[in-house]
Amino acid sequence: MSDHGRDLEGTPEERQPPHRVIGTPPPARGLLTDPGRDGDTEPAGPGGAAAPELPSENPNPKSAKNWERLAAVLFIVSALSSIAFVAAYVGLEVHDKGNVVDAALRSNLGLGSAMSLAFLAIGAGMVIWVRNIMPPVELTEERHDLASTEEDRAAFEETFVEGAEASQITKRPLLRRTLLAATVPAALAPLVLLRDLGPLPGTSLRHTVWTKGMRLLVYGTNQPITPADFDSPGGMITVVPDGFQDDDVELAKATSIIIKLQPGQLEAPTNLNWTVDDIVAYSKICTHVGCPAALYEQTTHRILCPCHQSTFDATKGAQVIFGPAPRPLPQLPITTDAQGYLVAQSDFHEPVGPSFWERG
Numbered sequence: 001m002s003d004h005g006r007d008l009e010g011t012p013e014e015r016q017p018p019h020r021v022i023g024t025p026p027p028a029r030g031l032l033t034d035p036g037r038d039g040d041t042e043p044a045g046p047g048g049a050a051a052p053e054l055p056s057e058n059p060n061p062k063s064a065k066n067w068e069r070l071a072a073v074l075f076i077v078s079a080l081s082s083i084a085f086v087a088a089y090v091g092l093e094v095h096d097k098g099n100v101v102d103a104a105l106r107s108n109l110g111l112g113s114a115m116s117l118a119f120l121a122i123g124a125g126m127v128i129w130v131r132n133i134m135p136p137v138e139l140t141e142e143r144h145d146l147a148s149t150e151e152d153r154a155a156f157e158e159t160f161v162e163g164a165e166a167s168q169i170t171k172r173p174l175l176r177r178t179l180l181a182a183t184v185p186a187a188l189a190p191l192v193l194l195r196d197l198g199p200l201p202g203t204s205l206r207h208t209v210w211t212k213g214m215r216l217l218v219y220g221t222n223q224p225i226t227p228a229d230f231d232s233p234g235g236m237i238t239v240v241p242d243g244f245q246d247d248d249v250e251l252a253k254a255t256s257i258i259i260k261l262q263p264g265q266l267e268a269p270t271n272l273n274w275t276v277d278d279i280v281a282y283s284k285i286c287t288h289v290g291c292p293a294a295l296y297e298q299t300t301h302r303i304l305c306p307c308h309q310s311t312f313d314a315t316k317g318a319q320v321i322f323g324p325a326p327r328p329l330p331q332l333p334i335t336t337d338a339q340g341y342l343v344a345q346s347d348f349h350e351p352v353g354p355s356f357w358e359r360g
Contacts (some may be wrong), residue, residue, distance in 0.1 A: 033162070055135045062170075062326035067132040068175055074125035075178035082185030086192050088114055088212045104185035115189070122182045129175065133168055167208070206351045208241075209256040210332060213243040216258065216281070216342045224341040225258075227277040232296035238284060253352055255284045256332050258342070259296065259314050269317040274333035276342060281332040282318045285353040286310055288325040303329065327354045 058064040088110035093268045094103050107126070148156070162255035169176050215224045219238040228239060236259045244250045258281045266272060266280060274280075281305070286293045291307035302311040302321070310323030330352050333345035 011088070035347065044097075049346065054159070054166040056136055056141075056149060056171075057167075058133060058135050058168075064133045067128050068172055071128045071133065072126040072174050072178040074121045074128070075175075075182035078118045078121035078125065078182035079122060079178075079185050081114050082182070082189050085111060085114035085118060085189050086185075089192055101336050108271045118182075118186050118189075120181075122186065125179070126181070129168075133172070133175070134166055137166075203251075205353075206346055209244050209247075209250045209350060210241050210254055210344045210347045212344065213337060214254070214344045215337070216240075216334065216344065217242050217245055219245075220257070226340045226342065227336065228340075230258065230260050232280060233260050233278070235260050236296040236303075238294070239342075252290075255292070256281050257284045257293070257296075257336070258305075260300075261301065261315060265301065265315050265318050268318070269328075270315070271317070271331055271333070274331055274345065276334055276336055277336070279336045279342070282312075282314070282329040283332065283348060284354040286325055286352065287320075287327050287329060287355055288323070290353045293329060299330070
């Protein structure tokens with residue numbers, strides 16, 4: 001009778017459980033090969049019992065000890081780098097008004113260098129652990145079905161215990177502790193980033209800084225403008241609120257455009273009470289994803305957003321006539337002050353920018 005035939009005889013208790021890679025339950029025994037010995041299967045252990053599927057000791061303990069020290073040093077370096085990442089995030093200010101670009105550069109270099117070293121060190125330590133500390137073994141198996149028998153489950157539990165022994169994690173507390181020291185700071189570091197989420201915006205996205213009597217300044221020159229200064233029909237000028245011309249955060253919402261049209265060209269739903277001498281003001285922030293609607297076709301009176309080609313009709317309340325924008329550009333109520341300069345009557349009467357801001 002063949003060996004295969006003899007394996008099928010006897011009670012289930014007399015059969016040997018199948019070998020497997022840790023975590024997989026094949027129905028057939030794999031072949032375990034130890035590169036340090038001749039032959040391709042493990043001999044039986046004392047008393048005829050099956051030898052462990054994975055040896056628990058490295059054949060060169062002195063070398064393994066040296067590699068253990070190196071891996072431990074790398075884990076400690078990883079832990080210190082993760083702590084340095086948190087320190088750089090907290091300590092390197094990026095809102096330095098003196099030189100924002102240099103401050104941001106220093107912060108990015110500090111954060112990137114610290115986290116790169118943390119991941120590099122922990123990765124190198126794990127590679128050293130697996131390749132030089134764990135005993136060298138090879139396990140070969142055939143493809144198998146995913147279903148597991150009770151015998152397979154019992155064999156898996158046995159293999160898992162053997163694998164834990166082979167990993168050396170219980171026998172080398174220095175590695176275990178330094179690995180924990182490396183992973184805990186790295187796992188906690190992203191929590192510090194939650195600080196940047198800040199408080200909930202509440203209703204702040206529904207409003208801009210435009211208020212009654214605030215002058216419209218020409219973007220770039222920061223000069224106020226009168227209707228007489230803007231007397232050429234077909235022109236468009238970008239304007240910003242007086243006092244906030246250097247505030248990039250507020251300008252992201254408040255930047256607007258004014259367009260001069262011919263008499264009689266403005267039609268409903270444009271609010272004519274919010275215009276001055278056929279000059280109408282709209283938000284420059286596209287209602288699709290917030291790009292600047294910065295292009296204007298004089299002959300067709302169309303405002304164009306270059307990002308996704310949303311097109312608005314300047315003569316009819318900036319209604320959408322093409323593209324993905326879901327609603328018109330909000331109209332800014334304008335008038336003139338005692339000196340004849342264009343000023344806002346109030347803030348926009350609806351949220352500016354992408355429509356999801358309305359749900360903020």
